Structure formats: structure tokens, C-alpha cells
Amino acid sequence: MPRLFVSVDLPDRLADAFEAVQEPLRDVESLRFTDPEQAHCTLKFLGDADEARVGDVTEALEAAVASAGRSPTESRTESGGAGVGPVELEVGGLGVFPSTDYVSVVWVGVREGHGAAELARLAETVERETVSLGFDEADHEFTPHFTLARMDDARGKRRVLEYLNEDPTVGRFEVDEIRLTESTLTSDGPEYETRARVPL
Known part of the structure; x- marks a missing residue:
């Protein structure tokens, strides 16, 4: 049974900047x-789903893209627009989940005014x-981010919190599709x- 999520993937050309x-x-x-x-921004984690549902999910994502440019009260036929188009993102800035008191995920975000609102919609x-x-x-509320690392215990927490004061930038790229991705857990990750793939 596939374990699925919906994502925006970081392009390969920014992998070195992400690693930096x-x-x-x-x-x-x-x-x-x-x-x-493998860096990506998860729009929606779906979890385990029957293989037969992959087609239904793909159609739902196509409908989501088509309606992303409209308000929730508008029907799919009320607007003649083609929905959301390609979005320019700037990936930068740091944060943690769930809080600075207890850190389990360290992430780099999407800058406000540079695609964050469009991605949230x-x-x-x-x-x-x-x-x-x-x-x-x-x-939980959607926060556009790309996971840098997961934290297994509190060792090094102070280093992580100090690093949050930095404001690194990974770079900019155009999002022109969203992906339905299957995740298989292995001993190597x-x-x-x-x-x-659903184009914007």
C-alpha cells in the first residue's frame, strides 16, 4: 500500500546551496x-492509500490547482481562469518545529512576499x-518549509537555537508543478x- 504525500520539490541545481x-x-x-x-516542501501528507486511489488523488490535485486562484466560496465553473500559475519562490530563513522549547525538526523556509502566500493558497x-x-x-497550520534535519534528542539544541539567528538563503526557483510522491521507508532512510506530476 503506497505511502503518499503531495510536494513541491527543490530543483537539483539548488542542492549544493541547500547543503551549504x-x-x-x-x-x-x-x-x-x-x-x-530529496529536499521538498510537503503540501499535504496523505499516508497509506490503496493503489487504486492514486488516480483519484491525481484528479483531486488537478482540481486543486484549477481552484487555487479562486476563493473557497467560488465553484469550479464560476471563474474562467486557469487557476494558479507558476510561482517564484525564494527559499531562505530558518525555523524549528514544534517550538524552540522542544525541537524535532530544523527547517529553511519560504520568504514572505516571495511565494509563501501563493504556496499557502x-x-x-x-x-x-x-x-x-x-x-x-x-x-497543524501549513508553514511552507524544506526540512534541513530532524533532531533525535536535546544534544546540540543550543547550537541549533543559536543558528536560528542566522538568515541564510538557498536561492530562488520557479514552481511549475506539484508532485504526488510515494515514500518507502528503508534502513538507509x-x-x-x-x-x-500536475502542472501549474
Whole structure:
């Protein structure tokens, strides 16, 4: 049974810049770092789903893209627009989840005014369309981010919190598609396979 999520993937050309943002924390033993070539922004985690539902999810994502340029009260036929188009993102700035008191994830964000609002609107329509298929509602507010590392314990927490005062930039890129991605957990970490691409 595929384990699925919806993502915007960081382009390969920014992998070195992403790794450079991770580098100052490399000697923090409690951190497990994201492979820069697998870095992505999750719009919606779907979880385990029957293989037969992949087609339905893809159609829901197409509907989400088509409706992302409209308000939630507008029907799909009320607006003649083509929905959201390609979005220019600037990836930069740092944060942690769930809080600075207890750190489990260290991330680099999407800068306000540089695609964050557009990405949030797209995530909102993806949420609405996938929940209508029976998938669980998100239990937290969407924050556009790319995970730098996961923290297993409190060792090095002070180093992480000090690093939050920095303001590194990974770079800019144009998002022209969202992906339905399958995640397979292995002893070497997750392996990702793109199951569908939906253009913006």
C-alpha cells in the first residue's frame, strides 16, 4: 500500500546551496540530515492509500490547482481562469518545529512576499480536495518549509537555537508543478518515487 504525500520539490541545481545551509550544523550528533537531492516542501501528507486511489488523488490535485486562484466560496465553473500559475519562490530563513522549547525538526523556509502566500493558497486547495476524498484533515497550520534535519534528542539544541539567528538563503526557483510522491521507508532512510506530476 503506497505511502503518499503531495510536494513541491527543490530543483537539483539548488542542492549544493541547500547543503551549504546544513553545513554549520554538521557536527551536531543528534541531527539526521535531509539528503539535499530529496529536499521538498510537503503540501499535504496523505499516508497509506490503496493503489487504486492514486488516480483519484491525481484528479483531486488537478482540481486543486484549477481552484487555487479562486476563493473557497467560488465553484469550479464560476471563474474562467486557469487557476494558479507558476510561482517564484525564494527559499531562505530558518525555523524549528514544534517550538524552540522542544525541537524535532530544523527547517529553511519560504520568504514572505516571495511565494509563501501563493504556496499557502495552493496547500489550502490541496487540503480541501484531498479531505473531500476521505483523507484526514491536517492537524497543524501549513508553514511552507524544506526540512534541513530532524533532531533525535536535546544534544546540540543550543547550537541549533543559536543558528536560528542566522538568515541564510538557498536561492530562488520557479514552481511549475506539484508532485504526488510515494515514500518507502528503508534502513538507509526514505526513498521517494514520483507517482504523478500536475502542472501549474
